[in-house]
Amino acid sequence: MIWRRVIRGLRRIEYYSASRPRTIWAKLDDAALIACLVLALVATWLTHRLIEQPVEPRRMSLVASQAGGGGVVVNEADSDVSPGAFLASIELRQPLSQSGWPAATAVHHTPAEQHIRYADRPFVDDLDDLPTDDPVRQAMTGIITKDDPRWLIAPGDGDATTMRPVGWVLNIGVWCIILLPTALLMLRAVRVGMFTVLYIDDRRRIKRSKENRCPTCGYPLHGLEFSERCPECGELAE
Numbered sequence: 001m002i003w004r005r006v007i008r009g010l011r012r013i014e015y016y017s018a019s020r021p022r023t024i025w026a027k028l029d030d031a032a033l034i035a036c037l038v039l040a041l042v043a044t045w046l047t048h049r050l051i052e053q054p055v056e057p058r059r060m061s062l063v064a065s066q067a068g069g070g071g072v073v074v075n076e077a078d079s080d081v082s083p084g085a086f087l088a089s090i091e092l093r094q095p096l097s098q099s100g101w102p103a104a105t106a107v108h109h110t111p112a113e114q115h116i117r118y119a120d121r122p123f124v125d126d127l128d129d130l131p132t133d134d135p136v137r138q139a140m141t142g143i144i145t146k147d148d149p150r151w152l153i154a155p156g157d158g159d160a161t162t163m164r165p166v167g168w169v170l171n172i173g174v175w176c177i178i179l180l181p182t183a184l185l186m187l188r189a190v191r192v193g194m195f196t197v198l199y200i201d202d203r204r205r206i207k208r209s210k211e212n213r214c215p216t217c218g219y220p221l222h223g224l225e226f227s228e229r230c231p232e233c234g235e236l237a238e
């Protein structure tokens, strides 16, 4: 049953893809296809540039501990490993925003907010406020930048934006799906409208001819059978 339907569908595709006479309408359809592709590209680029909305921020919790050998070990807070004595905890919260519609074409990273709580020292809001030789600072910076260097980007850093190529492809596809049927429908509406106008005009000309009137302006041509042109509008008599 399904096979039969598939074969019928394939035959239909074959029928529609068979070479047709190249009417002006077929050419317009092809032009619409290309125009829609170009417009989809433009729309994707425009939404990439114009639409930017905040998304769920990224978070990471770390714990620094004093290891047996005297070094500092940093682990994610929820990991089961807990070597040595607690030194400090660090909470990272990174506000994120994304560009594009409907899929994200780029994700923008801002510097992560840092909250460092020491066991034996005052609360610190930025790793940079600690001395550079602070072992906790060194260990934490190491693991954060190793995990993802965008955690600690400075404002104005070039790599704060991550492009999403898949989002670009998806959005171009979505715009094509929106634009193409619209364009084809509009072309058909224009086609129907033109045929209707021509048909009505044709009927009127036939009716006027039968009534021995000028087909163009409707001027009565009684007694003017041998005249070459309509005396009213100058149209050649049929």
Ligand SMILES: [Zn+2]
Pocket: 214, 215, 216, 217, 218, 219, 230, 231, 232, 233, 234, 235
């Ligand atoms: Zn006339």
